[in-house]
Amino acid sequence: MPAIIRTDDLCKYYVLGQEKVRALNHVNLEIERGQICCILGTSGSGKSTLLNQLAGLEKPTRGCVWIGKHNISKMSENDLALFRQRHVGFIFQSYNLFGTMTALENTAAPLLYRGIPRSVREKAAAKILREVGLGDRMRHLAGQMSGGQQQRVGIARAFVARPSIVFADEPTGNLDSRTTIEVMELLVHLSREHHITFILVTHDRELSAYADRIVTLKDGVVVGDEPNEPLIGRKEEAAGEENPFAPPADGGAPKETPPPGEEEDPLAPLRTAEEDENSPFAPPKEGGPEEAPPPGDGPAEAPGEAAGRETGSPAEAKNTEETGGS
Ligand SMILES: Nc1ncnc2c1ncn2[C@@H]1O[C@H](COP(=O)(O)OP(=O)(O)OP(=O)(O)O)[C@@H](O)[C@H]1O
Numbered sequence: 001m002p003a004i005i006r007t008d009d010l011c012k013y014y015v016l017g018q019e020k021v022r023a024l025n026h027v028n029l030e031i032e033r034g035q036i037c038c039i040l041g042t043s044g045s046g047k048s049t050l051l052n053q054l055a056g057l058e059k060p061t062r063g064c065v066w067i068g069k070h071n072i073s074k075m076s077e078n079d080l081a082l083f084r085q086r087h088v089g090f091i092f093q094s095y096n097l098f099g100t101m102t103a104l105e106n107t108a109a110p111l112l113y114r115g116i117p118r119s120v121r122e123k124a125a126a127k128i129l130r131e132v133g134l135g136d137r138m139r140h141l142a143g144q145m146s147g148g149q150q151q152r153v154g155i156a157r158a159f160v161a162r163p164s165i166v167f168a169d170e171p172t173g174n175l176d177s178r179t180t181i182e183v184m185e186l187l188v189h190l191s192r193e194h195h196i197t198f199i200l201v202t203h204d205r206e207l208s209a210y211a212d213r214i215v216t217l218k219d220g221v222v223v224g225d226e227p228n229e230p231l232i233g234r235k236e237e238a239a240g241e242e243n244p245f246a247p248p249a250d251g252g253a254p255k256e257t258p259p260p261g262e263e264e265d266p267l268a269p270l271r272t273a274e275e276d277e278n279s280p281f282a283p284p285k286e287g288g289p290e291e292a293p294p295p296g297d298g299p300a301e302a303p304g305e306a307a308g309r310e311t312g313s314p315a316e317a318k319n320t321e322e323t324g325g326s
Pocket residue numbers: 014015016021022023041042043044045046047048049050203312313316317320
């Protein structure tokens with residue numbers, strides 16, 4: 001299986017007064033396409049920093065990150081924003097939904113930024129909301145939903161555009177233990193079903209049981225990298241590729257029957273051409289992705305970017321990071 005993500009000697013240092021914090025120190029990783037990879041470590045070990053690097057939310061101090069054939073560390077901020085819109089989904093501990101928008105509107109938002117027509121957006125959002133068990137809550141305001149429901153909306157939003165990679169930073173950190181299991185099963189189910197690479201960051205060793213691989217960080221250094229026999233295996237992959245919205249074979253996640261006539265994937269006609277040309281696996285193009293509207297055409301920022309700022313690092317990093325290195 002080819003690597004979808006590769007880091008080469010990745011370093012991220014922050015300067016705080018006189019002190020240099022080595023948040024990531026010479027990290028070399030390759031993550032396979034379709035893999036569920038858990039990045040495990042105690043608080044301050046560099047997990048979120050690594051996630052932000054892999055997702056292109058921050059620039060490294062040294063080294064680089066490749067996604068497919070693209071060196072994302074060398075992309076301009078504009079190209080990176082477009083690249084993320086197209087290929088990456090995010091899930092955050094604090095959900096980061098727009099509380100005054102409905103579940104449907106929140107879920108459809110990543111498609112809006114990509115200039116996809118409203119009817120298609122809503123169909124795709126409705127379909128994935130049914131898949132996460134919220135078929136009867138689509139018109140509810142996100143701010144009036146329970147934590148578990150909000151995280152399901154967050155998951156639907158992350159997967160709606162069928163990204164190549166979904167990143168989740170402590171996605172169950174605010175949930176009780178029963179809801180944690182439901183959310184983890186749902187995440188694994190969606191990743192397997194749609195053959196999406198899923199990178200999970202957590203301090204909770206129990207959650208790592210869902211992963212195909214466990215990478216352990218300590219003080220910014222990879223101190224462990226082990227394959228793992230996951231709680232939910234890969235057996236559904238073949239069926240999933242033929243019909244991405246086929247119900248799961250082993251009932252890991254909630255199932256809801258779509259209304260007649262809506263079994264097909266609303267995004268399929270748009271995606272086929274995009275996948276060929278803009279997949280991270282396609283040969284790199286001059287100037288990066290071009291077809292999406294420029295960032296100024298949609299709402300001010302993509303959810304991932306708004307979320308990135310709320311969760312800390314990217315904006316602050318600019319003021320504190322060391323500018324040296326290549
Ligand atoms: N923007 C920043 N400016 C300065 N230091 C930072 C910044 N972001 C992270 N750090 C430092 O880098 C180290 C790693 O932080 P990071 O947030 O990646 O840890 P973490 O493993 O995600 O921790 P937690 O489990 O608490 O979320 C810490 O020492 C942190 O203080």
